[in-house]
Amino acid sequence: MTAPPEHAVQLEGLTRRFRARAVGDNGIGSATDATNVTAIDGLTLEIRRGELFGLLGPNGAGKTTTIRILCTLLAPTAGTARVWEFDVVRDPAQVRRHIGTVLTGERSVYWRLTGRENLEYFAALYQVPTETARRRIAMLLDLVELTPRADDLVERYSTGMRQRLALVKALLHDPPVLLLDEPTTGLDPQAARNGRDLIRRLHRDEGKTIILTTHYMEEADQLCERVGIIDKGRIIALDSPQALKRAQQHRTALRVEVEGPVLGVTPMLQALPGVGHVAVVAQPADSTWEVTVELTDVNDTLPRTVQILSGQGLRVRHLQLLDISLEDVFIALTGRRLRD
Numbered sequence: 316m317t318a319p320p321e322h323a324v325q326l327e328g329l330t331r332r333f334r335a336r337a338v339g340d341n342g343i344g345s346a347t348d349a350t351n352v353t354a355i356d357g358l359t360l361e362i363r364r365g366e367l368f369g370l371l372g373p374n375g376a377g378k379t380t381t382i383r384i385l386c387t388l389l390a391p392t393a394g395t396a397r398v399w400e401f402d403v404v405r406d407p408a409q410v411r412r413h414i415g416t417v418l419t420g421e422r423s424v425y426w427r428l429t430g431r432e433n434l435e436y437f438a439a440l441y442q443v444p445t446e447t448a449r450r451r452i453a454m455l456l457d458l459v460e461l462t463p464r465a466d467d468l469v470e471r472y473s474t475g476m477r478q479r480l481a482l483v484k485a486l487l488h489d490p491p492v493l494l495l496d497e498p499t500t501g502l503d504p505q506a507a508r509n510g511r512d513l514i515r516r517l518h519r520d521e522g523k524t525i526i527l528t529t530h531y532m533e534e535a536d537q538l539c540e541r542v543g544i545i546d547k548g549r550i551i552a553l554d555s556p557q558a559l560k561r562a563q564q565h566r567t568a569l570r571v572e573v574e575g576p577v578l579g580v581t582p583m584l585q586a587l588p589g590v591g592h593v594a595v596v597a598q599p600a601d602s603t604w605e606v607t608v609e610l611t612d613v614n615d616t617l618p619r620t621v622q623i624l625s626g627q628g629l630r631v632r633h634l635q636l637l638d639i640s641l642e643d644v645f646i647a648l649t650g651r652r653l654r655d
């Protein structure tokens with residue numbers, strides 16, 4: 316047995332172009348750039364073994380294309396992709412042995428069979444020895460809490476249950492790497508929450524390397540150790556969610572509702588290091604003031620801001636930190652929203 320690799324996935328200059336169907340093609344000349352879509356454009360990225368990594372980006376960013384290349388469904392136009400040190404083009408069988416994939420909208424299980432029958436069928440197809448398969452199926456059904464419904468027909472399952480069954484199917488051959496394309500899209504909030512818990516457990520308890528795509532920034536934020544923000548086929552930011560947000564922290568604001576004499580407070584606050592813009596707005600309805608202070612350094616500046624306010628004889632009625640989200644990070648990077 317060789318030692319497991321340091322990196323589960325390595326992309327180098329990975330590029331995929333699609334020939335868009337030429338509309339009104341008059342047959343003169345060859346396909347121009349305009350008729351080609353560059354779905355991913357020179358992606359270079361390393362994902363550590365055991366990492367829980369998120370590809371976050373808007374529609375058409377190239378997330379699914381990346382996943383499809385990694386699971387050998389699609390060949391790169393240029394560059395390389397390696398999984399567990401196997402090249403997706405030169406060694407696709409080895410790549411497939413090391414990954415489990417759940418793609419969106421894919422009907423990956425038979426609805427006319429029961430959940431358990433599906434799993435037994437696919438385990439046989441993957442040549443998992445019968446006894447191992449039986450144990451693994453029981454264990455995985457338990458893990459995703461499908462045991463009580465294992466002998467029902469899949470056509471009677473809810474969307475969330477089918478999603479969990481597809482996950483079990485992807486785990487049958489015990490791959491070290493899981494590729495999940497939009498794992499919670501289309502699920503109701505409760506099912507989505509359960510789905511995220513399950514992903515966490517697979518990462519934490521089973522040591523899986525997990526690469527998921529999402530356009531929910533909360534999902535990327537809550538779940539992923541590292542996030543690659545992808546836009547138009549390129550990685551535009553790559554870091555932990557915390558670090559990505561910290562890099563934009565001048566956008567963090569403290570909003571304080573105060574009672575009392577606010578006159579003169581603005582210049583005092585503005586003189587504090589770590590304070591950007593200060594806005595004071597009267598709220599005549601309850602004769603309070605809303606003071607919004609842009610902070611570049613929350614830890615130091617927040618207590619000093621509050622000190623100044625109370626030192627001026629103001630009564631703080633309400634205090635709120637307007638935290639920046641990954642959505643704010645995306646807007647700051649691209650000038651656009653994640654979802655249009």
Ligand SMILES: Nc1ncnc2c1ncn2[C@@H]1O[C@H](COP(=O)(O)OP(=O)(O)OP(=O)(O)O)[C@@H](O)[C@H]1O
Nearest residue numbers: 333334335352354373374375376377378379380381
């Ligand atoms: N088979 C294909 N033929 C032509 N163009 C394609 C094909 N597959 C993807 N594309 C194009 O490549 C680009 C990236 O698509 P991709 O599906 O990877 O995006 P995505 O990030 O997964 O988006 P979404 O959030 O909508 O799922 C898009 O412009 C898309 O139209």
Ligand SMILES: [Mg+2]
Nearest residue numbers: 378379380496
């Ligand atoms: Mg997609």
